[in-house]
Amino acid sequence: MGQTNPPFMSGVPELLLLRLLEQREMYGYELVKAIKLVTGEAISLGEGVIYPVLHSLERGGALKARRKKVDGRTRVYYSLNAKGRTRLERLQGEWVRVQSGVSAALEAPANA
Amino acid sequence: MGQTNPPFMSGVPELLLLRLLEQREMYGYELVKAIKLVTGEAISLGEGVIYPVLHSLERGGALKARRKKVDGRTRVYYSLNAKGRTRLERLQGEWVRVQSGVSAALEAPANA
């Protein structure tokens, strides 16, 4: 008892973050802009979504953080480590599964 | 104030229900099985998800309910009305938008 699964469609913000960080290290504010960009404006996640996810991924050992001073401002750059790559693969697999399922439902005339 | 948007990935259970009911009238228990079937087991929504959604859609005027007695058991058949068809179109459009956005993010090498 007490063992609950996360909502079946969740984890997309996380998936997007991990996918971007797989390509190169980035900082939070940069990720906010990047997500809007790569999704063609389709998805827009505010800082209030991004930062908490970054922190929880770091706590969970999926991300490594590195502070860097640039132009007097401090940036926190995040990069994937092994655990993060595993997690990315898992989330990506789940997404493809769900996405395929929904597509099937939408396309199927579903009759003889 | 007080005006909040729904989570950007939500509404998939609703979308699936509406899509199935667009094809023919069905009852709750039937929908539970049908969703598993048409999504190729990718998505499995329990009765605790289906019934509340059906009720709220009915209250909102998107669905019409019709009770029917079959073999001593009572079934509540639901069918789409105009409002439901509009809602289906909107949700489907949203889904396609988000789905495309995520796909773009997953596929993009995103560099020069």
Place this chain on the structure above:
DNA sequence: ATCTATACTTTTTAGTTCTAGGTATATATT
């Protein structure tokens, strides 16, 4: 007699995401 499948329902809990605020520095504008 018991178990499984059908059929509906509601309550509680868990979890994510959204909004809205807050701090602070640098640069551009008026």
Place this chain on the structure above:
DNA sequence: AATATATACCTAGAACTAAAAAGTATAGAT
């Protein structure tokens, strides 16, 4: 000089969904 905008971080609280769990009841199979 003052103000506005962009950068960059952070968090608390609210809103909302969906999951789990349990409950009622009938029919049919073992």
